[in-house]
Amino acid sequence: MENFNEFDSPANSPSRETGSIISHAFEIFKNTFLYCLLAVVIYFLLSFVIQLLTGFDSQVFVEQIKERTSAGQSVGYKDFISAPGFTAYSGANFLVSLLLSPIFVSLIYIANKSNFKQAITVSDVFFAYRQNFINIIIYALITQIAFFILLIMCVLPAIFVMPFFFLGYPILLFEKASAFDAIKKSFAIVQENYGTILLTGILAGLISISGIILCCVGIYLTIPFAYIAMYSAYCAFCGAPRQLG
Numbered sequence: 001m002e003n004f005n006e007f008d009s010p011a012n013s014p015s016r017e018t019g020s021i022i023s024h025a026f027e028i029f030k031n032t033f034l035y036c037l038l039a040v041v042i043y044f045l046l047s048f049v050i051q052l053l054t055g056f057d058s059q060v061f062v063e064q065i066k067e068r069t070s071a072g073q074s075v076g077y078k079d080f081i082s083a084p085g086f087t088a089y090s091g092a093n094f095l096v097s098l099l100l101s102p103i104f105v106s107l108i109y110i111a112n113k114s115n116f117k118q119a120i121t122v123s124d125v126f127f128a129y130r131q132n133f134i135n136i137i138i139y140a141l142i143t144q145i146a147f148f149i150l151l152i153m154c155v156l157p158a159i160f161v162m163p164f165f166f167l168g169y170p171i172l173l174f175e176k177a178s179a180f181d182a183i184k185k186s187f188a189i190v191q192e193n194y195g196t197i198l199l200t201g202i203l204a205g206l207i208s209i210s211g212i213i214l215c216c217v218g219i220y221l222t223i224p225f226a227y228i229a230m231y232s233a234y235c236a237f238c239g240a241p242r243q244l245g
Contacts, residue, residue, distance in 0.1 A: 010116065011112070011235070012024065012115060012235075012240070013235040013236060014232055015236065016193065016196060016236050017196065018196055018199045018200045018203065020236070021200050021229065021232045022200065022204070022207075024236075025204070025225065025232040028111045028114050028228050028231070029225055029228045032107070032110050032111060032114050032228070035107065035110050035120060035122075036225075036228070038125055039103045039106070039107055039125055039224055040223055042100070042103060043097075046096055047093060050089055050092045050096060054085040054088040054092060055088075094144070097140075097144070098137055098140050098144070099137070101136060101137065101140035102126070102128035102129045102133060102137070103125060103126065103128070104224065104227050105136050105169050105227070106124060106125050106126060106127045106129075107224050108169055108170050108227055108228075108230060108231045108234075109127045109131070109173060110124050110125070111228050111232075112174075112231060112241060112244070113243070115240060118243065127244075128173060131173060131176070131244065132176050132177075135172055135176075135177070135178050136169070136172050136179075138179035139172055142179060143162075146161070146162075146165070147162060159202065162201065163190055163197045163200075163201040164186060164187045164190045164191075165183065165186055166186065166190060166200070166201050166230060166233060167189055167190065167230065167237070167238075168186045169230055170230055170231055170233075170234035171185050171186060173244075174241035174244070175241075189237050189238070193237060200229060200233055201226075203229075204225060204226045204229035204230075205226060207226075207229075208222055208223045208224070208225045208226040209222070209223070
């Protein structure tokens, strides 16, 4: 694994404070908004295709859940797996989410180009497929499994444990680390700066899901913000990375 700590760079790096990191991420997010939107649209279009192929209707399913909860009926695991097409949709969507994770990691690369005031192209949205692809997929698999297990335990463990993975994707992208080295380095950095990264992760997560308020359509606009925040946090604690070709 290459070591990229504290680079000499003309790019801007925020201070090691949550407010500075979020502000830095907002500035980059504004400059890369269209590319962030493109990444999310690609994901949701493929998710829609999967629904058509598996026969799962998420809108009908959500309405049924609302009707049951409003009637005071409990909703359990069996209600989910018994829904037509839900099992096939969940499995296919999980696989597609893994295969599309490099698109969202590419937003970190785009953020870096924006930070260096470089020209960005549409092809940059697919950059991570050419940069440490296998380890990005492995890392995505590990984090998704960890997140699922933590959610089963309770929501709070997920909130307090997942920040340890927050810097993994930038480490994979800029340092070409293995998935396990990325986890190790991310854990080490977060351990020493836990409060700041925890608060940064919570705020970034809230901003990313805030689009749900706009009848769910707005999530297309906000969900990539978490990945931009990962980049800004990486700049704060590791220095702005060198430009990638």
